[in-house]
Amino acid sequence: MSAEASVVVTGLGTVSAAGVARPALEAALRHGEPRSTPIDRSTGHHAPQAACTAALVGDLDLRPFIPPLEARRMSPASRYAVVAARTALDDAGLDVRDESDAGIVVVVASAFGPAAFSQRLLDQILDEGPTVASPSLFTECVANAPAARVALACRATGPNLTIVQGEAGPLRAVAHGAAEVAAGGCWLALVGATEELTPLLHAILDRFRALARPRGEAAERARPFDRRRDGVLAAEGATLLALEAEAAARRRGAGILARVRGGWSAFDASAPASGWGRGEERLAGELVKGLERHGLAPADVDRIVSGASGSRAGDRLEALVLRRAWGARRLPPILAPKATTGEYGGAFLGAAVLALAGTGWGPTAGFEETDPELEVRPHDGSPLEPARRVLVSGLAAGGAASWLILERP
Amino acid sequence: MVSGVGVVSAWGWGVAPFRSAVAQGGSAIGPFTRFEHANYPTHVAAQVPNRAIRPRRSRCARGLTHADRFAVAAADEALAAAGLPAVDTDRRTGVFFGGSTGGMFECEEFYRRWRRRCLDRAPRHLLAAQPVSRPAEAVARSLRVSGPVETVSSACASAALAIGVALEALRAGEVQLALAGGSDSLCRITFGGFNTLRAIDERPCRPFRADRAGMSLGEGSAVLVLESLESARGRGARPLVELCGAGASADAHHMTAPDPGGNGASLAIRRALRDAAREPGDVDLINAHGTGTPLNDIAEYRALERVFGDRAREIPLAVTKGSVGHLLGGAGAIEAAATVHALLEQRLQPVPGQGPVEPRAPVQLPREAVPAELEVALSLNLGFGGCNAALVFARWSEP
Numbered sequence: 001m002s003a004e005a006s007v008v009v010t011g012l013g014t015v016s017a018a019g020v021a022r023p024a025l026e027a028a029l030r031h032g033e034p035r036s037t038p039i040d041r042s043t044g045h046h047a048p049q050a051a052c053t054a055a056l057v058g059d060l061d062l063r064p065f066i067p068p069l070e071a072r073r074m075s076p077a078s079r080y081a082v083v084a085a086r087t088a089l090d091d092a093g094l095d096v097r098d099e100s101d102a103g104i105v106v107v108v109a110s111a112f113g114p115a116a117f118s119q120r121l122l123d124q125i126l127d128e129g130p131t132v133a134s135p136s137l138f139t140e141c142v143a144n145a146p147a148a149r150v151a152l153a154c155r156a157t158g159p160n161l162t163i164v165q166g167e168a169g170p171l172r173a174v175a176h177g178a179a180e181v182a183a184g185g186c187w188l189a190l191v192g193a194t195e196e197l198t199p200l201l202h203a204i205l206d207r208f209r210a211l212a213r214p215r216g217e218a219a220e221r222a223r224p225f226d227r228r229r230d231g232v233l234a235a236e237g238a239t240l241l242a243l244e245a246e247a248a249a250r251r252r253g254a255g256i257l258a259r260v261r262g263g264w265s266a267f268d269a270s271a272p273a274s275g276w277g278r279g280e281e282r283l284a285g286e287l288v289k290g291l292e293r294h295g296l297a298p299a300d301v302d303r304i305v306s307g308a309s310g311s312r313a314g315d316r317l318e319a320l321v322l323r324r325a326w327g328a329r330r331l332p333p334i335l336a337p338k339a340t341t342g343e344y345g346g347a348f349l350g351a352a353v354l355a356l357a358g359t360g361w362g363p364t365a366g367f368e369e370t371d372p373e374l375e376v377r378p379h380d381g382s383p384l385e386p387a388r389r390v391l392v393s394g395l396a397a398g399g400a401a402s403w404l405i406l407e408r409p
Numbered sequence: 410m411v412s413g414v415g416v417v418s419a420w421g422w423g424v425a426p427f428r429s430a431v432a433q434g435g436s437a438i439g440p441f442t443r444f445e446h447a448n449y450p451t452h453v454a455a456q457v458p459n460r461a462i463r464p465r466r467s468r469c470a471r472g473l474t475h476a477d478r479f480a481v482a483a484a485d486e487a488l489a490a491a492g493l494p495a496v497d498t499d500r501r502t503g504v505f506f507g508g509s510t511g512g513m514f515e516c517e518e519f520y521r522r523w524r525r526r527c528l529d530r531a532p533r534h535l536l537a538a539q540p541v542s543r544p545a546e547a548v549a550r551s552l553r554v555s556g557p558v559e560t561v562s563s564a565c566a567s568a569a570l571a572i573g574v575a576l577e578a579l580r581a582g583e584v585q586l587a588l589a590g591g592s593d594s595l596c597r598i599t600f601g602g603f604n605t606l607r608a609i610d611e612r613p614c615r616p617f618r619a620d621r622a623g624m625s626l627g628e629g630s631a632v633l634v635l636e637s638l639e640s641a642r643g644r645g646a647r648p649l650v651e652l653c654g655a656g657a658s659a660d661a662h663h664m665t666a667p668d669p670g671g672n673g674a675s676l677a678i679r680r681a682l683r684d685a686a687r688e689p690g691d692v693d694l695i696n697a698h699g700t701g702t703p704l705n706d707i708a709e710y711r712a713l714e715r716v717f718g719d720r721a722r723e724i725p726l727a728v729t730k731g732s733v734g735h736l737l738g739g740a741g742a743i744e745a746a747a748t749v750h751a752l753l754e755q756r757l758q759p760v761p762g763q764g765p766v767e768p769r770a771p772v773q774l775p776r777e778a779v780p781a782e783l784e785v786a787l788s789l790n791l792g793f794g795g796c797n798a799a800l801v802f803a804r805w806s807e808p
Binding site: 045131141143163264 | 540542547549554561563581598662663676793
């Protein structure tokens, strides 16, 4: 990549159970333990044995970032996305709110879209009839409402894309935004993910046995790569990155968090519609071929930020793909931030950037016992050499797979 | 290059009935039965006739939603039309889809049963239908695709944006073959939602007519097989038309109302033309978004005027929504398919409906399928939230 084509991360904006803005996420990752709270089960959606907690934004005060009048008609997913966009711009030292700018591209991923408003609208249609349903609910039901809200908030008239590809979506958002900036079509890309979690969505995920459940007296917890893992910690929030051309960022003296070397994706056709497949061999081949297309080999990667989340089948596939890709070589240190951040909401993406920015990492929460089938031990909290090049891996239920290479600038 | 097209529409399963109906200016919008709609204010849509399909892999047939089935059938037809009986494992293939509702209809069925507390009788496969990414994944699973599979969900611009993403993936060498398109099905939430916005006409939609009163929803899928010229030639295939460029933009104006000045949409058109290395003067046909809502059609005309000047009154339009309704996330795909066919046939597509044209949007609406020399055509899609996408296609003739 030439200096002009090189794309860097200059800002990280986030809102999650850990709090708002980069320092909150850094602190959470250093600490390691997730900030989970009880989910509202009074709605009656949950089975008695269902998961009880989630990593929720809850009643965090977002007013400093989004005035109540502006937030009034927004779904939670839209609010989170706008807060993440504004904190990303602040982090990057950019102010783009005055005039519309066709040089700003927005790419936002979401697995489920605005769930709360969709549910409320459907309830109104089914209970009271379509003639009395609220139009403002419908406006926010579309999956691209958060990306559109970000465009409105930042006056961004460049391309505006919403990617729906489950757990693999956030990495694709980064790849698309980076490609736009590298091609010179835009000077700034705001890329990442947003998600909101409702009690109904939580109950549905539990019904699919996707969530970690309590075991006797022990509280439920996600256990990435652990032998006893039984599901993920569901989360909500948003994380957006500010991407710029490296030369332009350096010219304005911006702090650079990471360089985006490239991203690519593949598909595991053996996956069922709502689970993970057993296509580790083919996916490992795609991973290695993708590295080669970017002039790299597995040996050039000195850190892996894994999307392992505690999912039984998902972590298995993730571990076997990595092991096959590395072959006889020893795997580099593996970070599994979803143990802390939970699944969905993009904090995982922020964690991947912070893996290069020198953030200290606590031990992988929930990991105690190596799974003999996987033979992968995530980071144990011991001091790590600063990473030079990170492979970020995201395998989605349903078959999509996505990878990203971030480098130290 | 576009080397194959597949379509499922209210005209039936396959390109042939769609192509024939569009060429004759027919409209498939009328009464529909997908769900009970007696208590809705309007009662017309363009529903795909029921038909069982058999995916290539039998285990992929379980739990397919309507949108999945449309997508799988359209992809199969597009591949066959391209002379590819199967996805060639030596050729890295990707699936790039747009969608906005996906399996929402099936998800609504689950939710209705869930609300009645019949949890045990609420099948999981209905719920698993929810992700909008499902149709693209169903196609990839059925064809054993191992390359990128991506779904764009940017409202009515989704499929056009997805086709643009596929074009970029081909240019960047990420894939050698792309199945690009979109699929959506009718569901209560969009039918109810657009009714709450009073955006649905009681009669079949009449885009750009003075008496238009809103859109008509539709369902279906369209898939284009995209590959480089070298790839098509290498396997002895004849390209149908060239996909020369794609452009996108955002209005950043309002969540539902279009920018009345057409600024955002004109930016997308300019970007697509620049990407295609074409000038506004090169464009011979525009497949307009043409929803038929009072505000949108005028704003769209303003955008055309910004780019094409006085020629905005003269360039003939195609308005596919008048024939098959608004496919929402799939609209960009079926309108791209109609554009491909117009270039292939070198014939204008009569726009369904009669009556005077809206005086504030004095566009050229063909009344008959007259022959025309069409070298370059633009397909435009403008979505909720101000998402805009434009595609530029060109006639292909062997040098």
